Amino acid sequence: MNINKVTLNCVLLLLATVIPTVISAQELDPILKDLIHKGLHKNYTLKRNQIESEQAKVDQQMAKSVFLPKITFNGSYTRLNDDITFDDDTQTLLIETQKLIIKDAIGLPFNSPFPEDIPLQEAANLQDKNILKSSVDLDWVLFSGFEASNALKASKHKESSLNYAGLAEADKLALQIIETYDKLALVKASEKVLTTTENYLNEQAYYVKKAIENGLTTPISRKKIELAQQQLAAKQLDFRHKNTLLIEVLHQLTGEPKARLKLLNPELHVFSFSDASNTEKRNEIKALEEAEKATNYKVKLEKSSFIPKIAIKGHYEFIEDDLSLLDPQWFIGAGIKWSIFDGNTSRLKSKKTQLESQKLRAQITDANEMIALSITKAQLTYEAALENTKIVEKEIELASDTYDLINKQYKNNLASINDVLDALNDLEKANFKLQESFYNERRAVADLRHAKGILTY
Template sequence: MNKSNRRLSIFLIAAIGISSFSSAQQLEPILKELIQKGLEKSHAINIHNLDSKQAKVDQKLAKVVFLPKVTFNSSFTRLDNDITFDDDTQNLLIATQKLLIKEAIGIPFNDALPNNIPLSEIPNLQSKNILKSSVDVDWILFSGFEATNAYKASKHKEASLNYVVIAKKDKIALKIIETYDKLALVCASKRVLISSKKYLDEQEYYVKKAIKNGLAIPLNRKKIELAKQQLAAKQLEYNHNKSLLVEVLYQLTGENRKSLSLVNPTLRSFSTEFSNPEKRNEIKALEEAEKATIFKAKMEKSNFIPKIALKGHYEFIEEDLSLLDPKWYVGVGIQWNAFDGFKSKLKSIKTKIESKKYRAQIENANEMIALSIMKAELSYEAALENTKIVKKEIELASDTYEMINKQYKNNLTSINDVLDALNDLEKASFKLQNSYYNERRAITNLLHAKGILKY
C-alpha cells in the first residue's frame, strides 16, 4: 500500500472509530465542566432560586403564626387637668368616710366629727401626668387551619419552583451540548480540510512532475490551483463558524474565549442502553403547582372557621394607673368571620379554576412528551441507518479514489477525474461526521424526553 493510501486508511479508521470508541461513554469531562459553568452563570436559574427561597420564607411565616407575639409599650401623656369625681360624688365619699370613722371610734351617728381627726383626700380618677410602661402578649391558639393550609401551599410552591429550576438546567445543558456538538462538527470539517490539503499537495507534486516529463499540460496544474483556492475558501468558512460557536459558548458559560478557542472536541455517541423513562421535571413542577393551588383554595375557604387567640397585658408602672385600670389581665377570645360578602368564597373558586388549568397543562405536556419520545426514537433509528449508509459511501469513495489515482498515475485518466473522486471522498467523510452529529442529537433529545439526561 502506498503512502497516500496508508494515510487515507488511517484517516477513515480514525473517523469511524471516533464513535465506536465512545459508544458506552456519556458526556466528556470538558463538556460537563462547561455545563456546570453555564448553570452557575444562568440568570434565569438564579432568579428561580430566589423565588424558591421566597417560598421557603413563606413557609416560615405560616409557621410563626402560632408563636406568641410579645410587644413592649412605653408612653407619656399629659392631660389638661386631672380627672376627678364630680362634687356630689366627692361630698358623698367624704360623708361616708366620716361615718366610718365615727363608727370605728364609737362616736354616735348624729354627733359631729372632731376637727382634730384628719380625713383622707379623695383620689383622682386619673392624674394629668400619665407615664405608662407595659407588655402585651398576643398568641393565636387556633387559626381555623388557615396557617396550616398556607404552609402546605408554600411547601408545594417551593417544590414546584425547584423542579422548574431543574427543568431550566436541562434546557441550558441541552443548548450547551448542542453548541459543543456543532463545534465538534466544525472541527471534524477542519480535519477533512487538512486531509484534503494533503491529497491536493500530493496531486500537485505529481502534476508538476508529469509536466516536466511532458505527460501533462499546465492546465492540469491550474485545476489543482483552483481546487486549492476553493479549499482556502472552505478554510475561511471554518474559521468564521468556529469563531461564532466559541462566542455562543462564551455567552452560555462565561468561560474565557481564548480557552474555548483551544477546545478541539470530537463527535462521540452516547450509550445506546436506555433506562425506563422517568417523570419529567416539567410535569413534576406542574403537579406541585396544582397541589399548591389546592391548599391555597382550602386556606381561602377556611376564612369562615372561627379563630381562637389568647391576649395578655401587664403594666410595669402602677402609680399612674387610673382607678379603673387593671395592672394585668389575661383573656381568650374567638373571632368568627360569619359573612364577608362572598369574598373568600369567590377567591377559593378562582383558585380552583387555576388548579384545573394546571391539570390541563399536565395532560397536554404528557401528550407532547410522548410525541417527542416517539420522534426522537425515529430520528435515532434513522441516524443509525444513515451512518451505515455513509460508511458504505466512504468505503466506495475510498476504493474509487484509489482506483482513479492509480489510473491517473498510469496516464489512463485525467486530473479532473482525480479531483472529482477526491471531492466525493471529502464529502463522504464529512457526511459521516454529520451523521454522528444527528445521531447524537437524537440520543440527547431522547434522553431528555424520557427524563433521564444526566450531566
C-alpha cells in the first residue's frame, strides 16, 4: 500500500470524526431528550416536591372547609347511682302547695283538713338514674376574622413556590444529564482520535519493519514504536474506564438499563447562541417570590387573631324522655369570640414571620446578583470557547503539516523516530484540545441558557 495514500486516508478519517455539525440553536437530539424525561420521572427529589405541592393543595381545601357547617351526631348511655330528686323540705313544700291548690279548686276553706280520698302526685325527679341520649350538634363559622382567607392565599402561594422550586430542580437535573451525556460524547470522540493515532503508529511500525529488513534503521526504532503503541493502549484503557463510569452515572440519573446506554454513540454537535438578548425570570427567583408572598399572608393570618369571630351553634335531642327538668330539647344561637390579649403570642409569631419574609427578600436580591454574575461568566466562557476552537483548529492544521514534513524527513534519514513520535503526539494533543473546546462550547451555551431562564429540554 502506498504510504502517502494511507496518510491521506487517516487525515480524512480524522476530519470526519472531530469536526461536528453546528446547530443554529440549542436543539437536543431525541435520545438526550428521552434520557432527560426519564430522569425527571425517576428523580426522588422531584417526587418529594410534588407530594409537598399536593399537601399545599390539601391545606387550601382545609382553609375553605372552615366555612362549611360541621354536623355531629351523638349518642350515650349513663347510669347514676340513684335518681336526682328535690330535698325533703322542698318536696314537703311542693306537696303542701299541691294540697292548697286542690282545696281551692274544690271550694274548701284554707284551714280545713285535706280530704283523704284525693290522691296527691309525687314530685318528679330532677333526673332519672338511667339516661339515654341521642342528639345532633351544628357548628357553623360565619366569619373567621379573615384567618381562613389569609390561610387560603398563603397556601396557594406556597403551592406556586413549590411548583417553581420543582421546575428549578428539574433544570438542574437536566443540566446534569446533558453534561454527563456530553462527557460521554467527548470520550467517544477522544477514542476516535486515539484510533486515528493508532493508524498513524501502525503506518510507522510498517515502515520501520521494512526499514529494518533493508538495513536502513536499527531495532531501537521499532522498540520506540512499540513503547508508543503501549502508551496508546493505556490511554485507550483509560477512556474505556471513563466510558464505563459515565454509563453508571447516566444509569443512576435516568434509570435507563445499562445495556441500552452502552449502545449510545453521542456526538458533540456545537450550539450557536443566537438569542443572547432573550432573558426570562429564573424559576429559583419565582419560587422565592412566591414563598415571600405566602409568608406575607401568614403575617396577616397571625395578626387577624385579634379580629372577632362569629359562629352559629345548634343542638337537638332526639330522646325527650330521659332529659332532666332543666335540659332543653333543642336550642340554636349565635356567638362571637374576640381575643383581646393573648400574652403577646400572636404579636411575636407575626414578628418572627416578618423576619422570615425579610430573609426571603435578601435571598431574592442575592440570587438576582448571582444570576447576573453567572450570565456574564457563561457569556465570557462561550466567547472564549469559540475563540479557542479557532485557535485549536489552526494548531491541528500546523501539527498535521509538521507531522507530514517530519515524516518525510524521517523517511529520507533527515529526522529521528523521536521527532516523528513527538510530532504525532502534538497532533494527538491538538485533536484532544479541539474536542474539549467543542465540549466547553456546549457547556457554556447550556449554562448561559440556564442562567437566562430559557433552558429547553
